[in-house]
Amino acid sequence: MIKVTKLKSQGCDFVVNAELIETIEETPDTMITLTSGKKLIVEESMDEIVRKVMEYRRSLFRNTR
Template identity: 75%
Template sequence: MIKLTRFKSQDDDFVLNAELIETIDETPDTVITLTNGKKLIVAESMDEVVRKVMDYRRAIFRSIR
C-alpha cells in the first residue's frame, strides 16, 4: 500500500494498493490507471509514485527473506 494525495486537494490523502497499478502517465498531471480501468489523478509526480511503489515492494520482499 502506498500513500498518495488526490490532485488539487493537498489535504485529501488516500492509500492505494500498489499491486492494482497498471500504468502511470504524466499528461502533465499524473494519471494512474488501475487494473480495473479506473483512473486516478494524483498530486505526486510519476517519479514519486514509482519510488513509493519500489519502496513498498522492497519492504515486502525484505520481510519474506
C-alpha cells in the same frame, strides 16, 4: 499499499494498492490507471509514485527473509 494525494484536494490523502497499478502517466497531471480501468489523478509526480512502489515492494521482500 502506497499513500498518494488527490489532485487539488488540499491534502486529501488516500492509499492505493500498488499491486493494482497498471500504468502511470504525466499529461501534465499524474494519472494512475488501475487494472480495473479506474483512473486516479494525483499530486505526486510519476517518479515519486514509482519510488513509492519500489519501496513498498522492497519492504515486502525484506519481510520474507
